[in-house]
Amino acid sequence: MSPLSGKTALVTGASRGIGRASALALAKAGAQVLVHYCREDTTANEVVKQIRAAGGHADRIAADLSAPDGPHRLANRARAVIGARLDVLVCSADMTKGASIEDTTVADFDELFALNVRxxxxxxxxxxxxxxxxxxxxxxxxxxxxxxxxxVSSPASAHAVSQGAVDTLVKYFATTLGARGVRVNAIAADMVASGISDPKTKNSGRLTPTAPEMQRFKRSAQSEDIGGAVVFLASDAARWITGETLCVDGGSRL
Structure with a gap:
């Protein structure tokens, strides 16, 4: 039996990058997947078609998570499809802005934290x-x-700060939801794997690999490298892991 057979999963930012790879990997592992997107209707539909073509179950669901009521709208729409039970939530919708500290505006900072943290x-x-x-x-x-x-020395400093906040959320969520038997973890990947390049876009494009991204495997990370880690942490095989951030970095810290 597939490790996630009979499970339901919601993946945000699932039309591109890590979100897309996560949705495909979760579906392959047997989960029914809700493919969230904001504006990329065509690419989200392609992900759903690919899952269904392989015999899996998927639906697409839209919401602007940068809006104050975006998470509430998405949650309501998700429940309308899957009902009262959600087994896996992957929050991969992300934004970066490659501005220096001097060039980062208040609007830039607020926009980053709205999508990446709030x-x-x-x-x-x-x-x-x-x-x-x-x-x-x-x-x-x-x-x-x-x-x-x-x-860490790249110009995307505000993005890095927002991701540090995500790691803090993991600790608090794991403590709060642990009483319910819900596990909370994070995956730390580079921005190449995330599929983020243009500082004005969300979850799209690629970056030119930097030195630490040319890892022990002599290549930069691909989004597909992250899918297997997502399935592992979502499965019962990781039942005793919570409150952790897994660095999927190909050995760049060695």
Whole structure:
């Protein structure tokens, strides 16, 4: 039997990058997947078609998570599809802005934290009633939040700070939801794997690999490298892991 057979999963930012790879991997592992997107209707539909073509179950669901009521709208729409039970939540919708400290505006900073921190916080809040013993929450962080040489000195400082906040959320969520038997972890990946390049776009494009991204495997990370880690942390094989951030970095810290 597939490790996630009969499970339901919601993946935010699932039209591109890590979100797309996570949705495909979860579906392959047997989960029914809700593919969240904001504006990328065509690419989200392609993910759903690919899952269904392989014999899986998927639906697409839209919401602007950067809006104050975005998480609430998404939670309501998700419950309308899957009902009262959610087994896996993967928060991979993300934004970066490659501005220096001097060039970062208040609007830039607020926009980053709205999507990268506020959205997962309130999405978990709204979906808590649907989570039960054995459910798993996965947040996507960044290697920049862990002091990776080269990445931490990049101009995307505000993005790194927002990802550090995500790691803090993991600790508090794991403590709060642990009483329900819900596990909460994070995966830290580089921005190449995330599929983020253009400082004005969300979850799209690629970055030119920097030194730490040319890892022990002599290549930069791909989003597909993250999918297996997502399935593992979402599955019963990781039942005794919570409150942790897994760095999927190909050995760049060695």
């Amino acid at each position: 959205a997962p916080y309130f999405l978990v809040q709204q979906l808590m009633p649907a989570m039960c013993k054995g459910s798993s929450v996965l947040l996507v962080s960044s290697l920049a939040a862990h002091g990776q040489v080269g990445i």
